[in-house]
Amino acid sequence: MTKTKPIEPDTATDDKNQQILQGAMQEFLTHGYAGTSMDKVAKRGGVSKATVYSYFADKEGLFAALVQRLACEQVYFTVVDEEPTVALRLVAETLLDKSKKTPEFLNFVRLIIAESGRFPQLAQTFVKNIAKPGIERLTHYLASREELKLPDPEATARIFIGSLIYFQLLQEMMHGKEIIPMERDRFVDDLLRLVLSCKPN
Amino acid sequence: MTKTKPIEPDTATDDKNQQILQGAMQEFLTHGYAGTSMDKVAKRGGVSKATVYSYFADKEGLFAALVQRLACEQVYFTVVDEEPTVALRLVAETLLDKSKKTPEFLNFVRLIIAESGRFPQLAQTFVKNIAKPGIERLTHYLASREELKLPDPEATARIFIGSLIYFQLLQEMMHGKEIIPMERDRFVDDLLRLVLSCKPN
DNA sequence: GTCTATAGATCGATAGAC
DNA sequence: GTCTATCGATCTATAGAC
Incomplete structure (x- = not known):
């Protein structure tokens, strides 16, 4: 919320990381794995596609990370x-x-x-x-x-x-x-x- | 089985129709709807893609026809x-x-x-x-x-x-x-x- | 009727500018 | 780090030859 970013050790969960996962969740949950495109995931997360690929190796890696997170929360x-x-x-x-x-x-x-x-x-x-x-x-x-x-x-x-x-x-x-x-x-x-x-x- | 095709009124279930549905079944059951391509359906059915589209309006129509058939058989x-x-x-x-x-x-x-x-x-x-x-x-x-x-x-x-x-x-x-x-x-x-x-x- | 060839869009993934 | 631009592959669907 604050403009000045507090000192945040990168051990914490990254902000962009969460944004991407949030967007990925909506897309994957609605359209399934094959029906979801990385373009839409990026758009939904408010970042570029290249940024998505800088946080996750590929589509499978993103999907696995999302499922892991949801399986821990629920x-x-x-x-x-x-x-x-x-x-x-x-x-x-x-x-x-x-x-x-x-x-x-x-x-x-x-x-x-x-x-x-x-x-x-x-x-x-x-x-x-x-x-x-x-x-x-x-x-x-x-x-x-x-x-x-x-x-x-x-x-x-x-x-x-x-x-x-x-x-x-x-x-x-x-x-x-x-x-x-x-x-x-x-x-x-x-x-x-x-x-x-x-x-x- | 016989080479000489007997007189078969087209009211009966078409041969090519069955071939296509057979190929579609293997693809859809394995890869899901979005993960299945009409190219592979055609190849698996032993026909060209254009033939598939002459029997079924589009991908959704083919999928619906397949599900209908399987739901009746099982x-x-x-x-x-x-x-x-x-x-x-x-x-x-x-x-x-x-x-x-x-x-x-x-x-x-x-x-x-x-x-x-x-x-x-x-x-x-x-x-x-x-x-x-x-x-x-x-x-x-x-x-x-x-x-x-x-x-x-x-x-x-x-x-x-x-x-x-x-x-x-x-x-x-x-x-x-x-x-x-x-x-x-x-x-x-x-x-x-x-x-x-x-x-x- | 069935084929080949292809259009037009979209896919996953990356290069290179900043 | 994050972006824009783009590559090559693949997608659905169709036009046109035979």
């Missing part, structure tokens, strides 16, 4: 230490609200899936930084609640999260809302019923 | 009329084996998700022709098995299918197998336990 959901009916419903609603509160997240997931064939290690970055921690948090919670008597908390955690992600995938990402509509609460109710009212034989 | 899974432990396990294993038996299917789902932002109506074609019938078949089965006493068969069907799709998405499509491994049977066992051993309070 958090799927958190689990509060309350009784299951409260905590699990909160997890479900957090997940289902995620695309409303941060609409870029839906596009980010779409982008990762779209490029998971051509950039397998970027998909693995997503799994490692976002999906895995989420599964582990929920697994830990389910295991800690002994009253649930779950024989396999990790499998149940995957079922819980997976069915919610699929719901979002079908209704929002693939625009299935109008074709196979279902109220959010109705789905969550049945999911909670399955996990909570289930006792091993 | 079938998610079928439900046999056996007792739940048998029928549901068969559904689960059919779904999880789908990508092994027809590896193009994984790429097809990836492509649909990848382009669901730019081609929403093609995603809806997928939902209408593939996802919705699958959900409806399983819903009908779950509702017909009164011993399950499921209060909301459709929601349960979505949970069942969704958790399986997510498993495939994470383990195979996003290459999460090595990062968060889980045996297929262990996951299916827990999913069946949830659905089968659950009685309403």
Whole structure:
């Protein structure tokens, strides 16, 4: 903001670097990897194309840097230490609200899936930084609640999260809302019923 | 196969048409929409580029025609009329084996998700022709098995299918197998336990 | 009908001025 | 460091020969 630039050790995140990544994010999230041009990235970031290439080796390097940054920032959901009916419903609603509160997240997931064939290690970055921690948090919670008597908390955690992600995938990402509509609460109710009212034989 | 071409009314599916679509399929499924060039489509189909444009108006038209065809051919899974432990396990294993038996299917789902932002109506074609019938078949089965006493068969069907799709998405499509491994049977066992051993309070 | 050849635009990446 | 200008390749789509 200030015109006089304060003494800023170059260890900090560069200003232009952030500008470029910001512009790159909008382009890649909207048009995908192949559909994004370095010209538009430069224009969107308010710099010249040569400047982009002075900060990133090539298009792949820029894309990888962007995915790394987004994968570090985003958090799927958190689990509060309350009784299951409260905590699990909160997890479900957090997940289902995620695309409303941060609409870029839906596009980010779409982008990762779209490029998971051509950039397998970027998909693995997503799994490692976002999906895995989420599964582990929920697994830990389910295991800690002994009253649930779950024989396999990790499998149940995957079922819980997976069915919610699929719901979002079908209704929002693939625009299935109008074709196979279902109220959010109705789905969550049945999911909670399955996990909570289930006792091993 | 025969050299002498039999009298074939042009109402039937054209030969060149099929060649082009076949070539287009390999290219689009591998490289996505923006990453596919009409030159390569033509080369892969064994025709010239001008011929491609004589059969399809433009790149978007070709892509739409391909998705329409694939969405009509593919079938998610079928439900046999056996007792739940048998029928549901068969559904689960059919779904999880789908990508092994027809590896193009994984790429097809990836492509649909990848382009669901730019081609929403093609995603809806997928939902209408593939996802919705699958959900409806399983819903009908779950509702017909009164011993399950499921209060909301459709929601349960979505949970069942969704958790399986997510498993495939994470383990195979996003290459999460090595990062968060889980045996297929262990996951299916827990999913069946949830659905089968659950009685309403 | 199907081809070759090519137009016109845009791509990723770089050279050279400042 | 950042810019403008540009290269060679590749893109979608079409014109014109056969």
